[in-house]
Amino acid sequence: MLVSKFNQRCNPTRYMTGDCGGSTSRYGVLVGGIIAGASAMAALVLVCCFIKRHSSSMRKRKSMRRLLCEASCTVPLYSYKDIEKATNGFSEDQILGTGAYGTVYAGKFSNHRLVAVKKIKNRDHDSIEQVINEIRLLSSVSHPNLVRLLGCCVEQGEQILVYEYMPHGTLAQHLQRERGPALPWTVRLAIATETAKAIAYLHSAVHPPIYHRDIKSSNILLDFNYNSKVADFGLSRMGMTETSHISTAPQGTPGYVDPQYHQNFHLSDKSDVYSFGVVLVEIITALKAVDFSRAQSEVNLAALAIDKIGGGRVEEIIDPYLEPHRDAWTLASIRKVAELAFRCLAFHRDMRPSMIEVADELEQIKLSGWAPTDDGMFLSTASSFCSSPSSCNEKPRAASKSKRLVLVNSMREEAEVESPVSVQDPWFSEQSSPSANSLLGNVIH
Structure with missing residues (x-):
């Protein structure tokens, strides 16, 4: 009988219009509260995830910088903005070569210095080890017939190495x-x-x-x-x-x-x-x-x-x-x-x-x-x-x-x-080992 009276008072039409009496009003408030709480909780979770991700990114960046300093404090650090500008936003037209660990771009800084920019493709532990290893070794040697490492960049979650430019390829x-x-x-x-x-x-x-x-x-x-x-x-x-x-x-x-x-x-x-x-x-x-x-x-x-x-x-x-x-x-x-x-x-x-x-x-x-x-x-x-x-x-x-x-x-x-050098045709390194990311290629436009 109570159910019957409730149905009479709260049929779907009356419920949708909010004319359902006190009990239903309290029920609606309760549902609304639950939804609001869930939304607040979801927002809190998203904020926590963002903070955690940002903190993790900061820790990785600091860790990378620490590793770079341990490898060699003499290697200059380039800003991502400068490298991006030098390579025209890492344009495909600037690609000199590709390999298992990254892509090499032709770059030209504001002082007209030509460089070869190697952007690491994978950012896992192995790639970090490769980068640190190369920085450590190249910064410790000096010979006219060894390619020179000019600097690196670890911003924007990227690992980038900058080398002297070799105009006549490989x-x-x-x-x-x-x-x-x-x-x-x-x-x-x-x-x-x-x-x-x-x-x-x-x-x-x-x-x-x-x-x-x-x-x-x-x-x-x-x-x-x-x-x-x-x-x-x-x-x-x-x-x-x-x-x-x-x-x-x-x-x-x-x-x-x-x-x-x-x-x-x-x-x-x-x-x-x-x-x-x-x-x-x-x-x-x-x-x-x-x-x-x-x-x-x-x-x-x-x-x-x-x-x-x-x-x-x-x-x-x-x-x-x-x-x-x-x-x-x-x-x-x-x-x-x-x-x-x-x-x-x-x-x-x-x-x-x-x-x-x-x-x-x-x-x-x-x-x-x-x-x-x-x-x-x-x-x-x-x-x-x-x-x-x-x-x-x-x-x-x-x-x-x-x-x-x-x-x-x-x-x-x-x-x-x-032996004129083409300014159009990019070069691509042969299929090879994990280190097949050799540097050079064409004369920059």
Whole structure:
């Protein structure tokens, strides 16, 4: 009966109009209070989440800054605003290359300084470790053939590294004919020598020594004068002075990884020697380290080189552009470099030369193009300093020993003129290891 009377008083129409009597009014107030309380609680939760997230972000930023300071307090900190402006808002038109750990952009600061900006793609623990590792190592070394780290940025939740700009891209791009005509042999030999000196410096002049772990042609950058700059230290590790190796999980790029390191996890300076041996073979052949378009037995360039060089058939794999039979010195020097590469690619690390020995031998091969004459002058083979097939018809010329570098630089300038750099085509690094985020590319518009 009570229910019946309640229904009579509070039918849906009367309830919606609010004409339901005292009990229903109290019920409505109660429901409204619950809704208001729930809303307030939700708002409080959102505020707490925001504060927690902001606090977490602040803690991460402070932690990152602390790690940066621990890695090196000498590395300048750039503002995100300045870097964003320098790269036109990280425009796709500014992209120089992409890799597993980030994207590299061309940048130009207000003072007209050109830079390469690497924006880390993933911001997890591994990427932070890569960034800190690279900052720590690059800020502790100084060599004319190592790329320079100019600064970094840790604002807006981003991890950004700023490097000196390399206008002529990577050695790999030139060997694959992706950036103008092929490099002449003397330029290749000079690049190989400079690269070897840089690696030898890391192994012998730095204490504790530094093992790069990702030596490859796409990590060898070329400046305005085609000077070599070794880059990408994300995978590098400091060695132990009291032991010959350190134990670590093998990392690197397929085709360049030391097979003994891959087999027993023992990283040493000879692991870099093996990788550099592959680079030497690339310089001679202009072939990729791994190419599945080749015959199955020739997919791996190191294996192909060992077979051909070991069998005395190095002429079969020389880059046709080099035209080795044009003169005796070119062919002889290519053979010497091939023999050196063969020793670097030995399976057992104890059979490989040290990087100091490699650098010294390459320097001697490079200087062997200068033959002393009776009057104390030095005669260079014509083709050893030509920058193109057409310029190789010049007669040999004599020069004093003190002018060696002048002639080499002159040759490099000629190569620069005949190898124009595109300002349109971006470069993309090869599929490789987690550190395949090499730096450079095109001239900035």
